[in-house]
Amino acid sequence: MYIEEITLTHYRNYDQLSVSFDKKINVIIGENAQGKTNLMEAIYVLAFTKSHRTPRDKELIQWDAEYGKIEGRVFKRNQSFPLEVIFSNKGKKAKFNHIEQKRLSEYIGAMNVVMFAPEDLNLVKGSPSERRKFFDMEIGQTQPIYIYHLGQYQRILKERNALLKELQRQPQADPTMLRVYTDQLIDHASIILERRFLFLQKLRNWAQPIHEGISRGYEQLNIDYDASVDVSEDMDSEKIKIVLEEYFNKIESKEIERGTTLVGPHRDDLIFYVNDKNVQTFGSQGQQRTTALSLKLAEIELIYEEVGEYPILLLDDVLSELDDYRQSHLLNTIQGKVQTFVTTTSVDGIAHDTISQAEIFTIHNGYLVEER
Numbered sequence: 244m245y246i247e248e249i250t251l252t253h254y255r256n257y258d259q260l261s262v263s264f265d266k267k268i269n270v271i272i273g274e275n276a277q278g279k280t281n282l283m284e285a286i287y288v289l290a291f292t293k294s295h296r297t298p299r300d301k302e303l304i305q306w307d308a309e310y311g312k313i314e315g316r317v318f319k320r321n322q323s324f325p326l327e328v329i330f331s332n333k334g335k336k337a338k339f340n341h342i343e344q345k346r347l348s349e350y351i352g353a354m355n356v357v358m359f360a361p362e363d364l365n366l367v368k369g370s371p372s373e374r375r376k377f378f379d380m381e382i383g384q385t386q387p388i389y390i391y392h393l394g395q396y397q398r399i400l401k402e403r404n405a406l407l408k409e410l411q412r413q414p415q416a417d418p419t420m421l422r423v424y425t426d427q428l429i430d431h432a433s434i435i436l437e438r439r440f441l442f443l444q445k446l447r448n449w450a451q452p453i454h455e456g457i458s459r460g461y462e463q464l465n466i467d468y469d470a471s472v473d474v475s476e477d478m479d480s481e482k483i484k485i486v487l488e489e490y491f492n493k494i495e496s497k498e499i500e501r502g503t504t505l506v507g508p509h510r511d512d513l514i515f516y517v518n519d520k521n522v523q524t525f526g527s528q529g530q531q532r533t534t535a536l537s538l539k540l541a542e543i544e545l546i547y548e549e550v551g552e553y554p555i556l557l558l559d560d561v562l563s564e565l566d567d568y569r570q571s572h573l574l575n576t577i578q579g580k581v582q583t584f585v586t587t588t589s590v591d592g593i594a595h596d597t598i599s600q601a602e603i604f605t606i607h608n609g610y611l612v613e614e615r
C-alpha cells in the first residue's frame with residue numbers, strides 16, 4: 244500500500260499544502276522547526292485519527308484557524324481511495340470514501356502506518372504506559388475488534404474507579420453495582436489479554452531473527468508479558484476470565500480501601516531482554532535503539548502477515564542516528580517493498596544509494612518543494 248497524495252489545510256504550520264509522493268522512497272530535507280515532523284505526523288494522524296506526540300487534537304489546528312484538515316489518497320488492494328480527518332472545536336470527523344465513520348474501529352486500519360521516531364526509544368526505557376500504547380496501537384490497526392474492546396474497557400474502568408472512590412468514602416454502601424462493573428470489565432479484559440498474547444507470540448517470532456541480524460548475531464532478544472494477574476500466554480479468553488474473576492473477588496475490599504482498580508490490562512507491561520538481561524535496566528543506548536528498531540521492523544512484517552500488504556513507514560529524524568550497518572540493514576529490509584518517508588536536516592548522514600533512488604523534497608517554513 245502507499246499514500247499517493249496528501250492535502251493539508253490549516254494543519255500545524257501548513258496553511259495549505261498539496262503534494263504527491265513517490266511509491267518507494269521520499270526524503271524530506273529541512274532545517275529544524277520547518278515542518279518535517281508535522282508532515283510525518285499528518286500521515287500518522289490520517290491513519291490513526293490521533294497524533295503520536297500529543298493527546299490534544301486542538302494542537303493540530305493551525306494557530307488562529309477554526310479547523311484543520313488532512314486529506315489523503317491511499318492505494319491499497321488494487322484500489323485508490325480517499326481518507327479525510329477534520330479537527331474543529333466541535334471535535335473530529337474521520338471519513339473513508341467521503342463517508343463519515345462514527346466509530347474509530349471502522350476507520351482505523353484503512354491505511355497502515357509504522358512510525359519510527361527518536362521518542363521510540365521510550366518504548367524500551369520509558370514508562371509501562373508507552374509499551375501498552377505500542378501494543379494497543381499495533382494490534383488495533385490490524386484488528387478493529389480490539390479497538391472496540393479496549394474502548395469499552397477504558398470506559399468501564401473509568402466508571403468503576405469513580406464508584407470505588409465513592410465506596411472508599413462510604414464503605415457501608417451497597418457494592419452490587421461494583422460487581423456489575425467488575426463482570427463487564429472482566430469480559431473485555433479477557434479478550435484484550437488473549438489478543439495481546441497472540442500478538443506477542445507473532446511479534447517475538449519476527450523480532451528475534453531481525454534483532455539477531457541487526458546485531459550481527461551477537462544479541463538474542465526476548466520479550467515477556469508482565470501481567471498484573473497470574474495468567475500465561477497459552478491461556479485463551481475463557482481461562483483468563485476465570486483467573487480474573489478469582490482475583491477480583493479476592494481483592495474487592497482492598498480496591499475499595501484504595502479507591503481504584505488494582506489489576507487488569509491497564510496495569511500490565513512488557514519486558515525486553517537482550518542476552519537474558521533486562522534492556523530497560525541494563526541495556527546500553529545502542530542496545531535499546533536496536534531493540535526499538537527490531538520491534539518496528541517486526542511490526543512491518545506482522546502487518547504484512549495480517550493485511551497482505553506492507554504498511555507505510557515513517558522514519559522521522561532517525562536514519563542519520565543509526566550507524567552505517569544498522570542503516571543499511573534497515574534499508575535492505577524495506578528496499579522496494581515498503582513506501583518510506585525519511586526526514587532529515589541534512590543528507591550527509593544518509594547512504595548515497597537511498598538518496599539516489601528517492602524523490603527528494605525540501606521544506607521551508609511549511610512550504611514543500613519537490614527537487615526531483
Ligand SMILES: Nc1ncnc2c1ncn2[C@@H]1O[C@H](COP(=O)(O)OP(=O)(O)OP(=O)(O)O)[C@@H](O)[C@H]1O
Binds near residue numbers: 278303304588
Ligand atoms: N498548531 C500550530 N500552528 C502553527 N504552527 C505550529 C503549530 N504547531 C506547531 N507549529 C510550528 O511548527 C514548527 C515545528 O515543525 P516540526 O515539529 O515539524 O519541525 P521539524 O521540521 O520536524 O524540526 P526538527 O528538525 O527540529 O524536529 C514550529 O515552528 C512550530 O512553532
